[in-house]
Structures are given as C-alpha cells and as structure tokens.
Amino acid sequence: MTATSPIERVVLTHVQVPLKQPLRTSEGEFTVKDAILVTLETASEVAAGESSPLAGDLGVTAGTPEQCWKLLSEAIAPSLLGFSFSTTEEIGAIASGWPGGGPAAAGAETALWDLLGQSHRVTVAQLLGAIDEQIRLGVQSGLGLGSFPSIVELLRSIETHLVEGFRRVRIRISPGSDVEVVRAVRQHFGDIPLMVDANGAYSSRDIDVLRALDEFDLLMIEQPMKPGDIEGMIALQGQISTPICIDESAGTMEQTTEAIRLGACRIVNLKIQRVGGLGPARAIHDLCFQHGIACWVGSTPELGLGQSFGLHLATLANCKYPTGVQPSARWFVDDCIAPALELSSPGLFSIPQRPGVGYQVDQQKLRRYQVRQAEFTSRTTG
Ligand SMILES: [Mg+2]
Structure with missing residues (x-):
C-alpha cells in the first residue's frame, strides 16, 4: 500500500453548537455541544476528525473540553506534523504514544482514518x-x-x-x-x-x-x-x-x-x-x-x-x-x-x-460556532 503524503498542517477548532433543547443527563444540563475539530492537511488531501467530550460520562473519561484542548494542542497535534503512513496499524502505533486517550485521542485518530481512506480511495468502513x-x-x-x-x-x-x-x-x-x-x-x-x-x-x-x-x-x-x-x-x-x-x-x-x-x-x-x-x-x-x-x-x-x-x-x-x-x-x-x-x-x-x-467540514459554519482555533505547520520540521 502506498503511503499518504506527509501531514503539513494541523488545525484545531473548538466549536460550541447550540443544542435544540437542553440535554439532561445524570451529570447535569447542557445547552451547547462542545467539540474540537481536528483538520489534517497534506499536499493532496484535507481530512478531519472530531474530539467530542462526553456529556454525562459518570466521570469515567478524562475529557472536559479544556482537557482535550490541552492534550491536542500540546502533545497530539505537534506529533502529527510530517507523519506519513500506509496502514491502520501505523495509526495505532502513533496513537499509543499520545497521553490521555479518550476524546482527545479520538479526534486525531479518526482524522487519520479519514486521511488514509481518502489516500487509498476506500471508505472508513x-x-x-x-x-x-x-x-x-x-x-x-x-x-x-x-x-x-x-x-x-x-x-x-x-x-x-x-x-x-x-x-x-x-x-x-x-x-x-x-x-x-x-x-x-x-x-x-x-x-x-x-x-x-x-x-x-x-x-x-x-x-x-x-x-x-x-x-x-x-x-x-x-x-x-x-x-x-x-x-x-x-x-x-x-x-x-x-x-x-x-x-x-x-x-x-x-x-x-x-x-x-x-x-x-x-x-x-x-x-x-x-x-x-x-x-x-x-x-x-x-x-x-x-x-x-x-x-x-x-x-x-x-x-x-x-x-x-x-x-x-x-x-x-x-x-x-x-x-x-x-x-x-x-x-x-x-x-x-x-x-x-x-x-x-x-x-x-x-x-x-x-x-x-465521506463528510467534509463546512468552513463557513465552523467560523460561526468557533470559540478558538490553533494552527500547527510543518515549517519548523521541514
Ligand atoms: Mg449509556
């Protein structure tokens, strides 16, 4: 299998999308949905994943939006720059080095599956x-x-x-x-x-x-x-x-x-x-x-x-x-x-x-619901 082109740019966008009705869970009431979208760019593809802290998770996962942002911006996003891969096993290998697991890892890991699928012209399924x-x-x-x-x-x-x-x-x-x-x-x-x-x-x-x-x-x-x-x-x-x-x-x-x-x-x-x-x-x-x-x-x-x-x-x-x-x-x-x-x-x-x-991020809507954004480029890594 051919390898993907190296990842040149990673963009993290924290969004808050209003819920239609408050979501009541055993842990409280939520009126907006927090998510951090992880976008990966190579010379030929744009792939995306979502880090989505869980509502009402009984405190099982270390995954508040703030914790996810910190893990993604400090450790996970920088590790992706220059990364090129050809199998799902390689996705598992790089992900195993990320701290935290849970929704922070899920956002970047799923984006890598999207990138591999696009590169090999097959669906994630x-x-x-x-x-x-x-x-x-x-x-x-x-x-x-x-x-x-x-x-x-x-x-x-x-x-x-x-x-x-x-x-x-x-x-x-x-x-x-x-x-x-x-x-x-x-x-x-x-x-x-x-x-x-x-x-x-x-x-x-x-x-x-x-x-x-x-x-x-x-x-x-x-x-x-x-x-x-x-x-x-x-x-x-x-x-x-x-x-x-x-x-x-x-x-x-x-x-x-x-x-x-x-x-x-x-x-x-x-x-x-x-x-x-x-x-x-x-x-x-x-x-x-x-x-x-x-x-x-x-x-x-x-x-x-x-x-x-x-x-x-x-x-x-x-x-x-x-x-x-x-x-x-x-x-x-x-x-x-x-x-x-x-x-x-x-x-x-x-x-x-x-x-x-099979879905793409709508940039206009992303801007509408954006809370903050951070960008990482491979200039420093060559
Ligand atoms: Mg349940």
Whole structure:
C-alpha cells in the first residue's frame, strides 16, 4: 500500500453548537455541544476528525473540553506534523504514544482514518474490514432520549420522534423513575423495540426493582450499576433474562475483557470517543465477537462529523443492535459538516461511498460556532 503524503498542517477548532433543547443527563444540563475539530492537511488531501467530550460520562473519561484542548494542542497535534503512513496499524502505533486517550485521542485518530481512506480511495468502513453487503444495507438508527420531568412529557417526545422511523427506543431510568415509566411506555406504544439506560444509578440493594423490569421484554438494561460495580452486575445478570449492556464499564480493552470473563454483561455499547478512536473500538468489537457478546455503536452525542465515524463502525458484523447515531437535526440547531448527517430512509442511514469518512467540514459554519482555533505547520520540521 502506498503511503499518504506527509501531514503539513494541523488545525484545531473548538466549536460550541447550540443544542435544540437542553440535554439532561445524570451529570447535569447542557445547552451547547462542545467539540474540537481536528483538520489534517497534506499536499493532496484535507481530512478531519472530531474530539467530542462526553456529556454525562459518570466521570469515567478524562475529557472536559479544556482537557482535550490541552492534550491536542500540546502533545497530539505537534506529533502529527510530517507523519506519513500506509496502514491502520501505523495509526495505532502513533496513537499509543499520545497521553490521555479518550476524546482527545479520538479526534486525531479518526482524522487519520479519514486521511488514509481518502489516500487509498476506500471508505472508513472498508478500512475497518466491514463486508460490502453490510455496508450496502446501511445502519439502523435508534432513538435516544434524555430525562424528562414527567412521564407524559416522555411519552409525548417518543410519539413525536417515532414517526421518523427510528428502529428502537432507548429511555433513561433512575431509582424512583423506572418500573412505572417502562410500564407506561409499553402500554402506550405496545411491543416497540425498547431498552433502558440506567447510567449506573443502581446498586446491589436495588436488584428487586431491576428484576421487576424483566417482564417488559426489554432489548437490554444498559449500565445498571456504577462502572466499577462488576460484582453487582454479575449478581443481577444471574437473576434476569434481559441482557445487561455495559457502557461506562467498557472504557478500555482490559475492563471489557474482565467484565465479559466474569459474566457481567451480554452486550457492549461501543463509544469511539470513550475508547480513544476507531482502532480501540474495533479491537473491543472483535473481542466481543470472539466471546459471543453483541455490540452496538453509541453516541455521546457527537456533532455530525464524530457521529459519521460511528456509522462506519456500525457496519461491522457484530454490531447487532441499532446505533445511537441520530441525524444532526435531532440534537443540534445546525452542524459543521457537509453534507448534513441525515437518514436516507425512515430509521436508516446509508453509508457514503465517498473515500474516507465521506463528510467534509463546512468552513463557513465552523467560523460561526468557533470559540478558538490553533494552527500547527510543518515549517519548523521541514
Ligand atoms: Mg449509556
């Protein structure tokens, strides 16, 4: 394989895009989406990735916008100048030298995948090793909902969005707002594919409550207990037939290996931003496949650029549930990419055939939402 042209210029742009509605998570309320777009330029290509600090991450990832900016500007961006490479293994090798991991690494790492794809004239999905048929089929999108002040408002929101054709519904539960909520959704919407995300809000003392959810035929219960409470999830999984899905507990290959070995889950939520890029995410995907554990690709949510890498990842064969990737317009008043991230038919994304990730940064929009920018050039490195 031929090598890419050397990277001559790296631009970091911190943007804040307003959210359509405040995003309520277990960690607070967010009104804007922070992201740092990483743009790489060679003599012949412009590639981009998104570093997207996670909203409501239970403090698992060292990834505030400020921390990501510092890691990217002080260590990661300078290391990319002059870099030329021809395989995804070389991306893994350079990324392994970056401090911090998480969303800071993910921004630069995914940009390198985009660059390699463009250079080799293949899509990121093809670089990942997805089979053509899966890429052609596209990726099913699932509706993800934050917390609501009342059951009525939750039901109204589901009703509003279901017409867009989403292939499953994911609602948040927390102690005191669980069995009744699930029952109400089942009563109103019948047997729609439904799952719940607890964001680690329960403990071993709550097993009876969680067992009561078993009768609702849920696709999965996501992260019922705190990331470190593997014992609690083993005990719970032993008493329910609904699969447990780990999210925050799947922060690294080691953590995921341990959770699977101990029988704490049957499903894993893959998040590119949490694990530091596509390479680590694919490695966890492959580990899960070897152990008969299904995956699906979650979203933080990122802006469209970050989410579009998730779409490519979601074409891998062991991603067996609809993705958490949703159209840009679902969350944001606007986006920074062209074309916009949109469903191609109800509840379905098609994978762009264009080389690389298949989306470009819209410079005009970037300026509109820019908070700060930093540029690195190879003049000093020759
Ligand atoms: Mg989750």
